[in-house]
Amino acid sequence: MTFEPLASDFYGYENLLTDTEREALARLRDYLATDVKPIVNEHWEKATFPHEIVKGLADCGVYSFAWEETKPFENSAVFRGFVALELARVDASVATLVGVQNGLAMGAISVTGSPEQRAEWLPRMARGEVVGAFGLTEPQSGSDSAQGLRTTATRDGDEWVLNGSKRWIGNATFSDITVIWAKDAADGQVKGFIVPTDTPGYTATKIEGKQSLRIVQNADITLEDVRVPESLRLQNANSFRDTAKVLRLTRAEVAWASVGNSVGAYEAALHYTKERVQFGKPIASHQLIQDLLVKSIGNITASLGMVVRVSQMLDEGTQRDEHSALAKAYTTARMRETVAWCREALGGNGIVLEYDVARHFADAEALYSYEGTREMNTLIVGRSITGLAAFV
Numbered sequence: 001m002t003f004e005p006l007a008s009d010f011y012g013y014e015n016l017l018t019d020t021e022r023e024a025l026a027r028l029r030d031y032l033a034t035d036v037k038p039i040v041n042e043h044w045e046k047a048t049f050p051h052e053i054v055k056g057l058a059d060c061g062v063y064s065f066a067w068e069e070t071k072p073f074e075n076s077a078v079f080r081g082f083v084a085l086e087l088a089r090v091d092a093s094v095a096t097l098v099g100v101q102n103g104l105a106m107g108a109i110s111v112t113g114s115p116e117q118r119a120e121w122l123p124r125m126a127r128g129e130v131v132g133a134f135g136l137t138e139p140q141s142g143s144d145s146a147q148g149l150r151t152t153a154t155r156d157g158d159e160w161v162l163n164g165s166k167r168w169i170g171n172a173t174f175s176d177i178t179v180i181w182a183k184d185a186a187d188g189q190v191k192g193f194i195v196p197t198d199t200p201g202y203t204a205t206k207i208e209g210k211q212s213l214r215i216v217q218n219a220d221i222t223l224e225d226v227r228v229p230e231s232l233r234l235q236n237a238n239s240f241r242d243t244a245k246v247l248r249l250t251r252a253e254v255a256w257a258s259v260g261n262s263v264g265a266y267e268a269a270l271h272y273t274k275e276r277v278q279f280g281k282p283i284a285s286h287q288l289i290q291d292l293l294v295k296s297i298g299n300i301t302a303s304l305g306m307v308v309r310v311s312q313m314l315d316e317g318t319q320r321d322e323h324s325a326l327a328k329a330y331t332t333a334r335m336r337e338t339v340a341w342c343r344e345a346l347g348g349n350g351i352v353l354e355y356d357v358a359r360h361f362a363d364a365e366a367l368y369s370y371e372g373t374r375e376m377n378t379l380i381v382g383r384s385i386t387g388l389a390a391f392v
């Protein structure tokens with residue numbers, strides 16, 4: 001399958017990819033254009049989830065590229081970033097499905113699981129046979145989840161008993177397993193548990209009325225005396241520091257997805273403004289419309305440069321929390337500007353789903369807030385550059 005470079009990759013960062021990586025991206029792009037793009041607006045409007053894409057995306061390899069147990073070929077973090085971009089360029093909810101399955105759930109098992117746990121779960125998850133969710137946030141604890149978790153895990157012989165509640169958990173209305181983060185009642189440390197969702201005492205209820213990422217099925221979860229064996233405790237998750245190792249990886253992926261969400265809006269705006277005629281000529285020939293388009297490609301290009309470098313640092317082994325935090329805070333802020341400019345360029349049609357920009361515009365809000373708000377990521381970078389923590 002031939003790989004066509006994206007015109008919106010203005011400085012040609014795709015040149016960093018190998019031929020094998022390009023082929024994999026071309027396959028994914030083809031699947032998204034044929035099977036996903038045509039159905040997303042309808043699902044967005046109805047807030048429903050197209051379950052068939054879980055397997056379709058697995059066949060494109062999107063849950064397998066990152067992990068040693070499942071990698072189909074050696075690939076770079078820049079390539080995996082372009083995968084996130086490509087998904088969000090079509091639909092940010094679809095990118096979120098993959099971010100939760102591949103990044104958060106499989107990431108937690110890969111980074112904090114034992115070799116036996118990795119071997120048991122990752123291959124099946126890569127094939128899309130097991131869908132995962134990641135339960136960290138709670139009704140009373142979002143930004144302060146490093147200290148504020150109230151969900152408890154109490155050891156009882158060879159089992160653990162989990163009690164508490166979780167909020168906002170993506171994929172959780174239909175996941176087969178949810179990684180639950182809970183405080184060990186004995187030592188107060190945050191530990192992780194792979195919880196099969198048919199375990200008695202586990203309930204997930206869909207959050208209704210969301211006006212962003214409407215295709216993502218977010219749930220409130222309650223855990224009432226949920227019993228899991230010690231073999232389902234993530235064996236290398238000993239404190240929140242281990243949870244943070246997972247978030248460091250996924251924050252950079254969200255930064256890439258925010259670039260993709262901007263690219264989707266920009267491409268739709270570019271197409272529309274070249275077609276739409278006012279005052280006898282396409283509106284794209286007006287200077288003020290070109291200004292909106294050029295500011296948008298400027299934001300995309302600057303953000304792309306940043307995420308490419310952060311991914312290269314991951315491969316070099318030099319990426320730290322503050323690096324992915326800065327990328328997430330900066331690129332999501334640029335995305336918010338970009339989707340607003342693109343929406344402006346369409347006039348009234350900028351708020352109609354059919355023209356795509358409206359969906360990217362609304363979805364930007366969730367990307368801006370999840371995986372650490374701009375404020376939290378700013379404080380992570382602020383602590384790094386000043387040596388002074390300003391969280392409380």
Ligand SMILES: Cc1cc2nc3c(=O)[nH]c(=O)nc-3n(C[C@H](O)[C@H](O)[C@H](O)COP(=O)(O)OP(=O)(O)OC[C@H]3O[C@@H](n4cnc5c(N)ncnc54)[C@H](O)[C@@H]3O)c2cc1C
Nearest residue numbers: 134135136137142143168169170366370371372373375391
């Ligand atoms: C669509 C969506 C999907 C999500 N998916 C998941 C998921 O799969 N799993 C999961 O565990 N979580 C998930 N989340 C939760 C997400 O990570 C949280 O929403 C996020 O961390 C913010 O927490 P909060 O919403 O409780 O806001 P709060 O923490 O209540 O923050 C509200 C505001 O106060 C600001 N604030 C808080 N503390 C400070 C401070 N010290 N200084 C300055 N400002 C501060 C915040 O930046 C924010 O602007 C999801 C959220 C959304 C919206």
